[in-house]
Amino acid sequence: VKSTMLIDKNFVISSVDKRIYGSFIEHLGRAVYGGIYEPGHPTADANGFRQDAIEAIKALNVPIIRYPGGNFVSGYNWEDGVGPKEQRRRLLELAWWTTETNEVGTNEFADWAKLVGTEVMMAVNLGTRGIDEARNLVEYCNHPSGSYYSDLRISHGYKEPHRFKTWCLGNEMDGPWQIGAKTAVEYGRLANETAKVMKWVDPTIELVACGSSSSGMDTFAYWESTVLDLCYDQVDYLSLHTYYNNNNNNTENFLASSLNLDHFIGSVAAICDAAQAKKRSKKKLMLSLDEWNVWKTIGTSRMEERWTIAPPECEDVYNHEDALAVGCYLITILKHADRVKMACLAQLINVIAPIMTENDGSLWLQTTYYPFLHASNFGRGTVIHSIVNSPKYDAKDFTDVPYLEATAVHDEENGYVTIFAVNRHLSEAMELDIDVRSFGNVTLDRHIVMENDDLKAFNSKAAPNNVVPHDKGNTTIDGSRVTSRLSKASWNVIRLK
Numbered sequence: 001v002k003s004t005m006l007i008d009k010n011f012v013i014s015s016v017d018k019r020i021y022g023s024f025i026e027h028l029g030r031a032v033y034g035g036i037y038e039p040g041h042p043t044a045d046a047n048g049f050r051q052d053a054i055e056a057i058k059a060l061n062v063p064i065i066r067y068p069g070g071n072f073v074s075g076y077n078w079e080d081g082v083g084p085k086e087q088r089r090r091l092l093e094l095a096w097w098t099t100e101t102n103e104v105g106t107n108e109f110a111d112w113a114k115l116v117g118t119e120v121m122m123a124v125n126l127g128t129r130g131i132d133e134a135r136n137l138v139e140y141c142n143h144p145s146g147s148y149y150s151d152l153r154i155s156h157g158y159k160e161p162h163r164f165k166t167w168c169l170g171n172e173m174d175g176p177w178q179i180g181a182k183t184a185v186e187y188g189r190l191a192n193e194t195a196k197v198m199k200w201v202d203p204t205i206e207l208v209a210c211g212s213s214s215s216g217m218d219t220f221a222y223w224e225s226t227v228l229d230l231c232y233d234q235v236d237y238l239s240l241h242t243y244y245n246n247n248n249n250n251t252e253n254f255l256a257s258s259l260n261l262d263h264f265i266g267s268v269a270a271i272c273d274a275a276q277a278k279k280r281s282k283k284k285l286m287l288s289l290d291e292w293n294v295w296k297t298i299g300t301s302r303m304e305e306r307w308t309i310a311p312p313e314c315e316d317v318y319n320h321e322d323a324l325a326v327g328c329y330l331i332t333i334l335k336h337a338d339r340v341k342m343a344c345l346a347q348l349i350n351v352i353a354p355i356m357t358e359n360d361g362s363l364w365l366q367t368t369y370y371p372f373l374h375a376s377n378f379g380r381g382t383v384i385h386s387i388v389n390s391p392k393y394d395a396k397d398f399t400d401v402p403y404l405e406a407t408a409v410h411d412e413e414n415g416y417v418t419i420f421a422v423n424r425h426l427s428e429a430m431e432l433d434i435d436v437r438s439f440g441n442v443t444l445d446r447h448i449v450m451e452n453d454d455l456k457a458f459n460s461k462a463a464p465n466n467v468v469p470h471d472k473g474n475t476t477i478d479g480s481r482v483t484s485r486l487s488k489a490s491w492n493v494i495r496l497k
């Protein structure tokens with residue numbers, strides 16, 4: 001197959017908000033306990049934080065991490081996770097039916113985030129609690145001193161406020177599985193009143209209202225528009241959540257699922273704009289895609305083994321085709337950089353995650369670690385609207401799927417143009433002609449490739465480097481004409497200088 005791409009630096013979509021390379025750590029499975037926190041682990045510091053996990057996360061350059069949930073937050077009393085550890089209560093946790101030890105809470109997570117060099121995207125509980133809990137938590141976290149909750153934080157050893165900037169108003173409140181699920185009207189009103197009061201405590205924070213749990217919900221679109229009618233003026237972002245998998249084993253269809261993501265983002269943006277028009281508002285609402293990933297074990301949680309501590313849960317193993325799908329989603333997110341200002345790969349460690357730890361203390365990286373690593377490290381700057389011409393195919397749920405999924409990011413500061421490209425063709429390599437004329441003569445910095453003859457090949461503790469990228473991509477350059485050969489079913493990063 002042959003494709004072409006025209007990249008002109010004047011065709012700007014938007015600058016990249018680095019927070020699109022965010023991720024998520026929930027009190028779920030072994031994400032916190034046995035993931036980032038494991039006192040006694042050979043690499044653990046004095047606070048029990050695993051340094052090997054920190055190093056793997058630091059390499060991903062994740063600028064923001066959502067915490068503490070997820071479904072977990074809808075039953076969480078933040079007061080149980082602060083203060084002297086020995087006094088913290090063990091409680092039944094009803095989102096995932098485990099026992100929560102509360103050894104890690106808000107302050108520990110803030111400490112950990114500092115070590116990683118990331119911001120925290122906090123969430124408040126709008127399931128079992130509401131306005132009062134939310135405003136107290138903002139006071140505890142962000143108010144300098146001189147009030148009950150800020151002084152309580154100081155008494156817990158945290159003189160400086162955490163100054164968390166971004167806050168989620170609950171989680172997936174439309175989902176029947178959610179503790180304290182709400183109708184759109186119930187939630188919209190509660191979100192509005194909670195947002196108002198949280199911002200009275202700290203006017204510098206920004207707030208994310210819950211969109212639907214997925215575009216597959218019966219109430220999708222009705223939920224968004226009703227909620228926004230009720231809280232538009234008080235919030236700054238609307239959330240989107242989406243997960244995909246190839247459980248039906250139809251890879252052409254699976255790799256086309258980024259078209260669904262594209263449509264989802266476009267639809268939610270349109271609903272936000274309709275709400276803006278109704279309000280005659282000057283504010284354009286931005287989107288927070290704060291849960292996205294491949295999730296194969298969705299709906300198969302081990303909740304029957306009730307009340308264990310940090311049981312293995314949602315420990316998907318990702319293969320080569322999953323990495324390609326993640327690459328397509330990252331490209332799609334970039335193409336919507338004008339509206340999507342935050343996005344969280346859900347999740348970061350052990351739970352549907354790019355990083356895995358084992359009981360023997362080892363750590364290994366999934367296939368999906370790599371496209372995220374590349375996009376996060378090289379996809380900073382300005383997204384260019386590229387003109388792509390590619391042959392297309394039809395799949396079970398999608399028509400006109402281009403074999404080439406691609407976008408370009410211009411890093412003006414360091415003088416790079418980076419092309420991210422997936423060849424969706426499962427049996428043929430692609431000849432790709434890229435015209436970068438507005439950049440003049442360019443040179444090749446590197447062409448990174450992830451390819452594998454076996455779409456189902458995966459990494460594991462025993463074979464951690466089974467599927468890893470290499471730097472031997474096939475690209476030649478003549479002035480401003482770039483010619484690349486993209487292997488069948490491959491993820492490519494072409495860095496031009």
Ligand code: AHR
Pocket residue numbers: 026069070071072171172213291346347
């Ligand atoms: O990321 C796992 C779970 O998926 C989250 O707890 C929830 O918000 C979503 O349903």
